Amino acid sequence: MSESEKWAALEPFGRFGIVSYGHVRYLVPDVALQDVTHELAPEGIVRLEVDGPAVVLLDQRRLPDEVVEVRCGSAAEVAAAIRDMAVRGAPAIGIAAAYGLALAALRGDDLAEAEHVLAAARPTAVNLPWALARMRDDPTPERARGLHEEEVDRCRRMAAHAAELFRPGTRALTHCNAGGLATGGYGSAVGALRAAAERGLLECVLVDETRPLLQGSRLTAWELEQAGIPHAVIADSAAGSLMARGEVDLVVTGADRIAANGDTANKIGTYSLAVLAAHHGILFYVVAPSSTLDPHTPDGSGIPIEERDPAELTTRFPARNPAFDVTPAGLIAAIVTEDGVHRAPYAESLA
Ligand code: MRU
Numbered sequence: 297m298s299e300s301e302k303w304a305a306l307e308p309f310g311r312f313g314i315v316s317y318g319h320v321r322y323l324v325p326d327v328a329l330q331d332v333t334h335e336l337a338p339e340g341i342v343r344l345e346v347d348g349p350a351v352v353l354l355d356q357r358r359l360p361d362e363v364v365e366v367r368c369g370s371a372a373e374v375a376a377a378i379r380d381m382a383v384r385g386a387p388a389i390g391i392a393a394a395y396g397l398a399l400a401a402l403r404g405d406d407l408a409e410a411e412h413v414l415a416a417a418r419p420t421a422v423n424l425p426w427a428l429a430r431m432r433d434d435p436t437p438e439r440a441r442g443l444h445e446e447e448v449d450r451c452r453r454m455a456a457h458a459a460e461l462f463r464p465g466t467r468a469l470t471h472c473n474a475g476g477l478a479t480g481g482y483g484s485a486v487g488a489l490r491a492a493a494e495r496g497l498l499e500c501v502l503v504d505e506t507r508p509l510l511q512g513s514r515l516t517a518w519e520l521e522q523a524g525i526p527h528a529v530i531a532d533s534a535a536g537s538l539m540a541r542g543e544v545d546l547v548v549t550g551a552d553r554i555a556a557n558g559d560t561a562n563k564i565g566t567y568s569l570a571v572l573a574a575h576h577g578i579l580f581y582v583v584a585p586s587s588t589l590d591p592h593t594p595d596g597s598g599i600p601i602e603e604r605d606p607a608e609l610t611t612r613f614p615a616r617n618p619a620f621d622v623t624p625a626g627l628i629a630a631i632v633t634e635d636g637v638h639r640a641p642y643a644e645s646l647a
Contacts, residue, residue, distance in 0.1 A: 335490075335523065338448050338481035342383055344395040344437050349402045351395045353383045356477055360518035371400040371410035378417035378424075381509065385478020386552040386588055387447045390423030394431050394440040401435040419600040420561055420620045421552040422590040448481035450585040453634035455487030458548070458583045460637065461630065462488075462497040466545045469502040469535060472563035473515035474550025474583070484550040484583045486519055488632070493525045500526040502544060506563060507532055508608045508617070532565050539576040547573045551584035551631075558625030558642025559596025560584075564618055570627040579629040586633050589646060596622035 341354050351368040357380070358364050366382045368374040374396030377383055383392045393414040400410035411428050418424060427443055462468075468489060472478075475486030483490065492498040501520055506512035513529045520527040530538065538544055547569055553561045560566075560582050573580040593599055599622055606615035631638045631646065638645040 335482065336476040336519070338444060338476075341477060341480055342388060342392050342395060342444070344398055344440060346402060346437055349399055351377075351392060351399050353377055353392065354477070355382045356384055356515060357382055359477070360514055368396070368399070370403065371396040371405065372413050374399065375413045375417040378414070384511070385473060385475075386421035386423040386550070387451075387479040387484070387585060388477065389418060389421055390427030390587060391440070391444045391447060391480040393417070393424050394427040394443045395437075397428060397431045397435045398437045398440040402437070407435060418602055420602045421588070422593075423552075423585075423587045426587045444480050447479060447585060447587065450587070450634040451476075451479050451482040451484055451487045454484060454583055454585060454632050455482065455491040457634075457636050458485075458488030458581065458632040459491035459495055459497065461546070461579075461581060461632070462492040462495070463545070464497055465499045466492060466497055467499050467502070467543060468492075469504070469538075469544045469547045469569070470516060471504040471512060471532075471547075471549050471566055471569055472506045473511040473519070475516055475519040477515050477519065478550060479585070483519070484585065485548045486516060488548055488581075488583045489520070489525060490523055493523070498525065500528065502535070502538060503527050503529045504532045504535060504565065504569070505529055506565065511563065535569055536572045539572055539578055544573075544576075544578055547578060547580045549580075549582055551582050551588050552620055553590050553593070553599050554582070554584060554588055554631060554642075554646070555593045555595045555599060556591050556643055556646070557595045558628060558631060558638075558640065558646065559599070560623045560625070560628060560631070561596065561599045561601065561620045562623065564621050567621040567623045567627075570623040574627050580623075580627055581630050581632060582623075582628055583632045586635065589633070591647070596624065 351374050353366045355364045355366045378389045475483035503516045504512045551560045551562050570580045602619040604617045604619045609615040
């Protein structure tokens with residue numbers, strides 16, 4: 297089969313197109329194959345269509361095998377899509393909720409009720425109530441799109457700061473997906489990896505598969521593949537031994553909520569990684585936009601931790617399924633936001 301025959305025909309995808317190369321599908325902004333993007337388009341991840349109207353989401357549950365959209369016709373449907381993780385990642389669920397409130401306003405729905413339903417979709421990421429609060433006085437599509445654009449801009453700025461923490465030949469390890477899918481475009485921790493790779497500082501990325509829903513092996517690996525960044529998926533339980541063998545220079549993750557003292561909630565397993573990193577003398581960095589900061593929660597003990605359906609683990613036995621954990625500030629070498637690199641004591645540097 298010739299190289300050109302491996303590309304399947306272009307399929308429409310909103311204002312974009314999708315081409316397949318083998319089993320991998322790429323968003324393209326134009327019909328020309330050489331325009332294959334290495335970055336997911338923000339509108340391809342989440343958008344509001346006023347004709348309909350509907351909030352349209354790239355269904356993250358079906359990636360990377362299928363690139364499929366979900367249309368949500370009401371705020372309740374957006375809330376269900378957030379709860380069921382068709383859209384996930386702290387900034388992205390805030391953006392989806394903002395579009396959901398604008399959708400409710402376009403439909404003439406009860407906005408207090410819509411906000412209540414959206415806010416209750418998932419408890420841990422503070423970006424959700426943060427975005428809804430910013431929509432309250434102006435629940436328009438323009439305001440929601442503005443929030444979306446600002447969030448992606450924050451990602452680019454924080455990634456540039458975070459890249460300063462990399463040295464030539466850095467071998468990084470990341471957990472979950474803090475990429476464009478999780479932020480509505482570009483990414484936080486994955487944005488840092490992109491920026492480091494652009495500066496020629498990144499040798500490779502070890503990607504925790506991230507049980508039980510595999511955000512690492514399905515989503516982060518897919519984004520790194522598109523960006524052309526060398527990577528290898530590992531079982532979550534392999535991180536410790538690879539650190540011990542000297543194969544990890546730094547750990548970088550995103551965050552769902554950062555308390556005033558710097559204690560940070562992120563995907564379950566992040567705390568274990570931070571403990572392992574400390575044991576091996578490896579620097580552990582958090583990269584997150586200011587929309588993830590929660591100055592009203594003094595420390596990590598006040599962060600609500602989502603317990604998801606045990607069936608995500610097993611239907612055969614009793615199970616526990618906490619979706620997040622809290623990494624104490626003392627294990628975090630720096631928290632990077634769009635404003636720069638913050639060091640301990642975080643109560644002062646983040647204030
Ligand atoms: O349950 P998820 O997939 O929504 O959890 C996502 C994470 O934990 C991410 O690391 C976090 O939201 C940061 S995304 C920039």
